Amino acid sequence: MDWSVLAISASVFWIASLCKILHVSYFPSKDQYFDSGDNLCKKTVLLVIAHPDDESMFFTPTINYLTSRGHDVHILCLSSGNADGMGNIRKDELYKACAILKLPLKQVVVLDHPELQDGFGNMWNHIFIAKLVEDHIKSLGINTVITFDSYGVSGHCNHRDVHFGIRKVLLDSQQSSLEVWELDSSSILRKYSGPIDIWLSMFMARGRSRMKFLCLVNEHPLKTFQAMAQHASQWVWFRKLFVCFSSYTYVNTLRKIEL
Template structure:
């Protein structure tokens, strides 16, 4: 729903993309179904199952009001970086696009002192910028505004990535059949995150 422009950009240029999902999404008791749907969506995005890791930990369960342990998140992230020699991470910003507490916790896990002190010299970290509700649902119109705002940041700390594979993104989202209800279909069509991502480098 949020990162496909970035994923499509990186895979089309031959980068080795690893996906780390920190929950199976079991808030409605459909965790195992959603796990398989994520694998299928990644395949639609030209990412093999071997490049996807899904964590199912009792302290990292999906749902509003369930605060995740930031140090535990950092440990999973650090292990993944070490095992795959990762040199760049892309994650949510501190609002997490939709304000979901789990998205925000992932941001704080990435930025936690434990992870930051160990890896800041070797790994670039970028965050997906959350926008206000008008821009969020402006579809492709937001491309021009985002690019203009990024141009004002001429120091290289912001990047705008336009989705070059829109149909691939729709196909990937459609793999989530347990969640592919009318309002999510509408979201994918209207959301600016379907058409582009604006990333900001975390210092």
């Protein structure tokens, strides 16, 4: 095998993928589901995450897409990320990142409840999560919720608990109009394929209904790096590599949860 040819081919494919993203940023597409061009169809969206920096590491394609089209985006972060005793620092970092992402700080809520403490060994009560999320849905008039899927991208138990808590909201909800979307966890190969994954994500989306499956390319990938850099306490070398090579920097695929 000629490794030099393989390396050149991979580099060309990488550059072509970045060019596709650049094209999308200059010629943004209109998704028929989230954006019909009618202001009456604008969504009031609640993004529910587990820790400060989840929004920047995993959800910026979605956030950039929604904010650029005038949807009203709120963030509910269920913990302050206090596993290392830096909860207050990480909370402030989240606000700084959200400012980069053009999210009003009054629409960002960070909780620090004893039952929802950050940590791989800390299992969160799904019923308690459901109650908190449902209260926010009612008080803010939320009609669309976005969160992790059952694997939670990295398999972190807190991410997974958020998913199952919100599934309970959907199961118990009296609001027939409430929609819940989950971020699709990809295989490890796709996860670290960087911008190259946009091709497979778009191909998969073409064969599915837009009412149930969305492919959102990050129109402003530089914002992902700028937002994550605001999480200075977490911005160590391996996370810099992750943001560079993670497909979640460049594209999000969302699947509608239907019970």
